[in-house]
Amino acid sequence: MAEGIGQPTGGQSTGLIxxxxxxxxxxxxxxxxxxxxxxxSDLPGLRGFAFGPGTAPRLFGWLLVxxxxxIAVNGLITQxxxxxxxxxxxxxxxxxxxxxxxxxxxxxxxxxxxxFTLMIAAAASKxxxxxxxxxxxxxxxxxxxxxxxxxxxxxxQLWPR
Amino acid sequence: xxxxxxxxxxxxxxxxxxQNLLLCLIGALVGTLIGVLPGLGPVATIAMLLPITYGLPPxxxxxxxxxxxxxxxxxxxxxxILVNIPGESASVVTTLDGHQMALQGRAGPALAISxxxxxxxxxxxxxxxxxxxxxxxxxxxxxxxxEYFSLMVLGLIFAVVLAKGSVVKAIAMILVGLVLxxxxxxxxxxxxxxxxxxxxxxxxxxxxxxxxxxFGFAEVLRNLEVTHSRDIVQAKITGLMPTRDDLKAAAPAIxxxxxxxxxxxxxxxxxxxxxAFAAYTLEKKLAKDxxxxxxxxIEGVAAPETANNAASQTSFIPLLTLGIPPNxxxxxMVGAMTIHGIxxxxxxxxxxxxxxxxxxxxxxxxxxxxxxxxxxxxxxWVRLLRVPYRLLYPMILIVCCIGVYSxxxxxxDVYMTAAFALVGYWLVKHDFEPAPMLLGFVLGxxxxxxxxxxxxxxxxxxxxxxxxxxxxxxxxxxxxxLIIAVLPMIRKKRDEVFVEEG
Numbered sequence: 001m002a003e004g005i006g007q008p009t010g011g012q013s014t015g016l017i018x019x020x021x022x023x024x025x026x027x028x029x030x031x032x033x034x035x036x037x038x039x040x041s042d043l044p045g046l047r048g049f050a051f052g053p054g055t056a057p058r059l060f061g062w063l064l065v066x067x068x069x070x071i072a073v074n075g076l077i078t079q080x081x082x083x084x085x086x087x088x089x090x091x092x093x094x095x096x097x098x099x100x101x102x103x104x105x106x107x108x109x110x111x112x113x114x115x116f117t118l119m120i121a122a123a124a125s126k127x128x129x130x131x132x133x134x135x136x137x138x139x140x141x142x143x144x145x146x147x148x149x150x151x152x153x154x155x156x157q158l159w160p161r
Numbered sequence: 162x163x164x165x166x167x168x169x170x171x172x173x174x175x176x177x178x179x180q181n182l183l184l185c186l187i188g189a190l191v192g193t194l195i196g197v198l199p200g201l202g203p204v205a206t207i208a209m210l211l212p213i214t215y216g217l218p219p220x221x222x223x224x225x226x227x228x229x230x231x232x233x234x235x236x237x238x239x240x241x242i243l244v245n246i247p248g249e250s251a252s253v254v255t256t257l258d259g260h261q262m263a264l265q266g267r268a269g270p271a272l273a274i275s276x277x278x279x280x281x282x283x284x285x286x287x288x289x290x291x292x293x294x295x296x297x298x299x300x301x302x303x304x305x306x307x308e309y310f311s312l313m314v315l316g317l318i319f320a321v322v323l324a325k326g327s328v329v330k331a332i333a334m335i336l337v338g339l340v341l342x343x344x345x346x347x348x349x350x351x352x353x354x355x356x357x358x359x360x361x362x363x364x365x366x367x368x369x370x371x372x373x374x375x376f377g378f379a380e381v382l383r384n385l386e387v388t389h390s391r392d393i394v395q396a397k398i399t400g401l402m403p404t405r406d407d408l409k410a411a412a413p414a415i416x417x418x419x420x421x422x423x424x425x426x427x428x429x430x431x432x433x434x435x436x437a438f439a440a441y442t443l444e445k446k447l448a449k450d451x452x453x454x455x456x457x458x459i460e461g462v463a464a465p466e467t468a469n470n471a472a473s474q475t476s477f478i479p480l481l482t483l484g485i486p487p488n489x490x491x492x493x494m495v496g497a498m499t500i501h502g503i504x505x506x507x508x509x510x511x512x513x514x515x516x517x518x519x520x521x522x523x524x525x526x527x528x529x530x531x532x533x534x535x536x537x538x539x540x541x542w543v544r545l546l547r548v549p550y551r552l553l554y555p556m557i558l559i560v561c562c563i564g565v566y567s568x569x570x571x572x573x574d575v576y577m578t579a580a581f582a583l584v585g586y587w588l589v590k591h592d593f594e595p596a597p598m599l600l601g602f603v604l605g606x607x608x609x610x611x612x613x614x615x616x617x618x619x620x621x622x623x624x625x626x627x628x629x630x631x632x633x634x635x636x637x638x639x640x641x642x643l644i645i646a647v648l649p650m651i652r653k654k655r656d657e658v659f660v661e662e663g
Contacts, residue, residue, distance in 0.1 A: 021591045022330075025592070026333075028587075028591075029333055029337065033336075033340065036340050039355045040343075040354060043352065049620050049621020049622075052350070053347035053349070053350050054354070056608075056609040057340065057343040057354060060336055060339040064336040064340055067329060070329055071327075071329055071330060083590070084590045090382055090385035090386060091586060094382060094558070094582075095582060095583065098558070098576075098578065099576060099579050101559075102562075102566065102573075102576050102579075105572070106572065110563075114559055114562075117558070118555045121554070122555055124554075125554070127549070140555060144559055144560070147213070148567070152213060153216055154215070154563070154567045155570070156563075156567065
């Protein structure tokens with residue numbers, strides 16, 4: 001596994017939760033599984049021996065509850081590395097650029113949407129060099145237009161309508 | 162025998178049309194190009210390049226994807242040898258002796274022997290696939306829903322056993338994939354499930370959305386945090402061709418690697434990793450002087466490279482004959498086939514023989530092209546390795562964005578991909594392996610359908626899975642595998658296999 005920059009040095013966690021990665025991982029998956037069970041609770045289940053729409057989701061959901069609880073309990077009784085710290089800049093800006101693309105590609109067209117998406121994404125890296133990024137974004141936008149619009153004939157709008 | 166030759170000849174006639182040859186070439190080239198980039202293995206590469214096949218006819222699209230797959234595998238070996246970064250898990254073993262050879266100034270012979278070995282393995286594996294396809298397809302037709310269900314359970318257990326890290330966590334990931342695959346409308350009743358009446362979720366979560374979010378984007382997020390230290394072999398690569406002694410030493414290793422890889426590749430669950438490792442271990446055991454291994458022994462490059470290529474090709478067998486993807490790459494191929502309206506399974510061979518045999522024949526062409534493009538282009542790949550990551554990731558971003566958007570022309574898919582990127586990032590932070598999730602997601606609907614039918618036919622009798630002999634056999638194998646995987650002694654061994662991957 002990659003070592004995050006924010007990872008504290010020095011081995012094991014102490015305290016009640018000795019393997020926090022597993023413990024919180026298991027807890028989160030349990031919550032996810034219970035949520036899926038709740039969301040599917042209105043679906044009809046088994047009728048005699050015929051499966052209803054809700055049978056399989058419930059089966060997989062309960063299995064996941066069980067396995068996730070094992071992971072969480074395991075997180076209490078084994079030693080493990082501490083939680084890795086989350087980056088802020090990279091995830092926020094990178095995901096923002098993805099969302100920006102989704103929001104603008106139809107109204108603004110591929111060219112404008114791509115260029116600004118790439119510029120937002122460029123800021124996600126700590127090594128960003130703005131002059132280089134502007135040129136590179138323009139080059140990539142042109143390459144995408146050439147590849148997807150002229151090369152592959154995807155039906156995308158090029159400019160604002 | 163004549164059938165086999167006729168079929169292969171028919172396949173070659175399909176694959177050798179100028180258009181398909183060109184697609185195969187582009188696939189292999191682009192696959193290598195992307196696969197060489199650090200941090201992009203075959204799964205991410207294929208997920209990223211799926212959209213460029215949307216506009217193609219199905220045969221061409223699959224030929225190109227297969228080319229991308231081999232290209233990415235080969236690119237992974239190139240980085241393993243030159244930079245000591247395994248591009249994909251199957252080339253972990255290659256780093257041991259391959260990088261040592263490179264440090265000794267013998268990167269050329271290492272790359273060449275890896276290409277030659279892969280080509281030889283590819284030739285043999287193509288024939289193996291062609292020969293095994295027909296009999297396996299007829300077995301597949303004997304399978305009822307109970308057998309199919311058990312086979313999929315076995316496949317998933319294989320994936321769990323071979324995934325790195327915790328077995329329980331891998332099982333959890335499969336179940337997450339299964340639960341996610343339930344979103345959308347129920348096939349039999351049409352009832353909306355787990356979709357919260359959001360119209361965008363009515364057809365379920367897109368496969369491309371999950372693949373690109375969890376593999377493409379999450380990978381970028383992870384790489385943005387790591388400062389890349391690359392130990393690139395700076396010395397100019399001279400003397401590309403291996404010497405006569407090299408060939409003499411490598412030939413038997415290539416032969417054994419091919420056999421081992423072809424057999425292990427058929428097993429579901431990620432045979433190429435195990436094949437590479439097993440081939441390396443075998444060579445070390447057979448060697449007169451095992452101490453040479455790890456210090457630049459050419460057999461140590463030839464055997465695992467050959468085996469992993471043979472295995473990655475024979476892993477098409479379960480997909481093409483049974484319609485069951487044995488590993489995440491094949492799961493992506495299922496996704497690609499579905500996009501083109503093909504339902505993978507035994508019926509493909511009879512209903513779309515041009516697709517089936519054309520794809521098999523194209524594997525041979527793909528391998529040939531890899532040898533031809535890679536040997537002269539090694540210098541270019543080395544230069545590509547020096548491209549800084551800050552220029553690389555915007556490229557991945559925009560290709561993935563356009564790709565996801567253009568599946569349905571839906572902005573909602575793009576937003577969901579961003580959400581899955583976050584999920585993938587979280588999984589990495591908690592040491593969960595995302596590959597089994599993708600496999601579970603693809604197999605979910607198939608498992609439900611077969612489980613449902615099996616129960617209906619057996620009138621609700623759960624023991625049907627144990628009373629039908631084939632089904633019982635498959636489940637027993639699955640149970641044994643699972644027990645072996647959890648046993649501490651063998652676990653320790655298994656961790657050693659993956660210890661280099663860190």
